Amino acid sequence: MTDRGILSSLRYLFADFIGEDDDDTAPFLPEGLPEPVTAVASDAIHLLIDYQGPSYARLYVHRLRRFIGKQGVDDAMLTEIARLMAVRMSYEDPIRIAQLKLAELDGRPAGSTGSVDVRKLRLDELIGALPAVVAEYVLDALEWMGWAHKSVPIRFSTASRFGIRRLKIEAGLRRWRLLSVRYAKERVWVERWLHMIDRSLTKQPQAASAMIHTATMIVGYGEVYRQGMADWNAIIDGLAKPTFDGVLALPDLAGAVAEARAAAMPDPRQMVLKRKIAEIRARVPAGSPTVVPSS
Structure with missing residues (x-):
């Protein structure tokens, strides 16, 4: 994650926290946004205002602005960045589940009895939704007792x-x-995802779409979320980053990512996925040039 990305996230975090712009005014769509992308971006802004607040939606606009007019980014690609970034920024934590459950009351018929949802959440997810100043001590204790993933x-x-x-x-x-342990991790992930898209556009443009769609690996909460995050990091660290760094000469990174994703299974040890990544890396001929062509 770049220093600029960290500073931007912190600026919007504290604006929201201290109430600097705590109103119902939606931020403007970024200047130069192509017309085909406006509906998706507008929906995302309203979603994120409901999720967290106006300054959080402004962070979304700030992030999206990086890719407007960028070489190699067409309307379809920008639409997918806009859509998937909104999904990831509105991640499912216990707070969001409560928000969505409360929203059911708005359309509930008079006299109805309501409903009950039972969700299986990990203890580290529950505690991770609290401010880090409190959560970190509790998480350390849970780790020590071996209960964090319970x-x-x-x-x-x-x-x-x-x-x-x-x-x-x-x-x-x-x-x-925005002061929680979970948000800190999500902020780093979004910035790294955007950085991987940026690097792909520079180093191997034909793989940029595959980089964008890796966001779909991370969904939900509980074990599904944990597995998706672990698999994403394995693929990025094992294939994408080494290719962009010039360490691994994969001429078809998009194909390699698709092959690795197909091998991902609900296995905490990631045995099949790790074996597949090693197999893909082993297919690169020894002495291959480390510079990946950009066309």
Whole structure:
């Protein structure tokens, strides 16, 4: 992650936290945004305002602006960056699950009894949604006891006044989300994903679309989220980054990424995926030039 990316994220974090621009005004779409992308970007802005607030939506616009008019980025590619970045920036944490559950009340018929969702969340996910100043000590203790990855069933209920009150408390933690352990990790991931897209456009443009769509590997919460994040890092560290660094001469990085993704399985040890990455790397002829062609 670049220093500029860190500073930008922190600037928007503290603007939201101290209420510098805490209003309902949506940020403007970035100047020069192609017309085919405007609907996706506009929907994303409103989603992220609901998710976190106006300054968080401005961070989205700031990130999207990097790719407007960039060589090699056509309207379809920019649309996918806009769409997938919004999905990733509205990641599912306990706060978001509570927000979405509360939203069901708006369309609930009078006299209905509500409903209960039970989600299996890991303890480190639950604690990771809290401000880091509190969460880090608790996470250290959970790691020491070997409980950090333990899954627990959590009820999200609109079926009683107590359940609704609890949802409102959980959703109210939104104000602290940008100070959480989870947000710090997500901020780094988004910046690294964007950086990989940037590097692909420079080093191997034909693989840029594959880099963009690696974002779909990371979804949901719990073990599915953890597995997707681990697999993404394995593919980036094993194939993409070495290619961009000139260490690995993969002439078809997009094909290699697709092959590796097909080998990813729900296995915490990643045995099949790691074997596939090693196999792909072994196919590169010894003494191959380290400069990957840009055309």
